[in-house]
Amino acid sequence: MRWLKENSLSLTFLILFLACVGGQAVAGWHDFNDQQLAQHLDRISFLDYVTSAPYAVDVAENWQSEYLQFFLFIMLTVWLLQKGSPESKEMDAAGAESDERQQIGRYADENSPSWARATGIRLWLLSNSLGIVMGTIFVLSWLAQSVGGQVAYNSERLVDLLDPVPWGSYVTxxxxxxxxxxxxxxxxxxxxxxxxxxxxxxxxxxxESKPVGAAHSSTGVEG
Amino acid sequence: MVLASALLVTGCAVDTTAPARTAVRFHTAVSAGQMENACAMLSAETAERLPGPGQSCAEALRALRLRPGGDVTEVSVWGGDAQVRLTGDTLFLHRFGDVWRVRAAGCESVRDLPYDCEVED
Known part of the structure; x- marks a missing residue:
């Protein structure tokens, strides 16, 4: 029970994600088959749909935008500020901050990740790991969108008796x-x-909010 | 996972021989005057729309006097649809289950517009 309570936020979003992605698959499958019937084409099975280009591109295009959003939010809030917002750092904290404030090197304590005490590439990787992973997932999702999108786009072009286009033309x-x-x-x-x-x-x-009684002008305070 | 799916759907193992074979067999049947056989390779929608009033599909196909297809020069398969270019024609096909059927034949390219096809759905 304690484990559930301590991880309830992640678990709830995992369940919501699975329910939504499953619901999208079912709704998307019915929608796809409705369009197939309208074009006098065969219905396809659920398995064929969830491995099809239209489903892949619908999933990937939403993933890439979400990961782009969080990647930009993570990276831009290192340097950019918004007075009064709990999403911003305080006005004097723009930038990568001091080793002491970041608890790295000799300022790391016994509970710090071991790479926080390291130097060179390991410290750099740990220091930028969140941005690197979110940015990488964004790029891969966007690439997946372009690949799946090209298949779906060309399939529609062939239905319309048009020539298919190469990947370079599709991404432009x-x-x-x-x-x-x-x-x-x-x-x-x-x-x-x-x-x-x-x-x-x-x-x-x-x-995600300031305390109810916090001043509108107070920045970087979370409730 | 999504990238893997996307790569999968690009058709790393796309079978281009099946639609090409159907396109060649269609033109072979037309050239041999076996119009019933050729009509059997059309999609239901195309076969239904082809004949004029009082005409059968075979009669309509014979009246079109399609040019010989010739050899396969290029095959593009995207999802369940394919375009097969022959030396004498361009055909559009759709996969119904495991069977490829001809949706359009006798097609000529029109710049920036859909192909102009003698046979289409």
Whole structure:
């Protein structure tokens, strides 16, 4: 029970993720087959759908935008500030910060990760591991979107009696950028809303909010 | 995982021989005057739309006098759809279950527009 309580946030989001991705697969399969029937083409099985290009591109295009959002949020908040926002560091803390504040090298304590006491590439990797992993997942998801998207796009072009296009043409096509940018704009708006609204609004008990009684001008304080 | 799926769906092991074989057999049947056999290789939608009033599919196909297909020069398979270029024709096919059927034949390229096809759905 204690383990469940201590990991309840991750477990809840894992369950929500699995439920949503499963629901997307079922709804997407029915939607795909409705379109197949409208074009006088055969229905496909659920297994064929979840291994198809249309499903891969629908999943990947959302993944890449989410990971881009968090990658940018992680990296930009190292240097950029927003006075009054709990999502920002304090006004004098922009940058990579001191070794002491980051608890690395001789400032590491007995509970610090061992690489926090290391030097060179190991310390650099640990110091940037979150950004590296989130950025890598973004790039791979975007690549997956481009590969799956090309298959789905070319399949539609053949249905319309048009020539298929090579990958280079697809990733410079309006279709690819429309798919990417329509996801990116919503992610950027969500981050902007979070950064700005949290200056003036509160959610009691949430670490994403300032304490209810904290001043609008106080920055980098989480409740 | 998604990248792996995406690579999988690009068709690393795409079978281009099956749609090419259907395209060649279609033109072989047309050239041999075996129009019923050729009609059997069309998709249901194409076979249904091809004949004019009072005409059978075979009669309509014979009246079109399609040019000989010739040899296969290029095959593109994307998902369940394929384009087969022959020296004398370009065909569009769709996979129904395990069977490839001809959706369009006698096609000529039109710049920036869909192919103009004698036979299409």
């Amino acid at each position: 096509s309006a279709e690819f950028w429309n798919r990417s940018l329509q996801n990116w704009q919503s992610e950027m708006l969500a981050v902007l809303s979070m950064v700005v609204l949290s200056i003036y609004l509160r959610q009691r008990g949430s670490p």
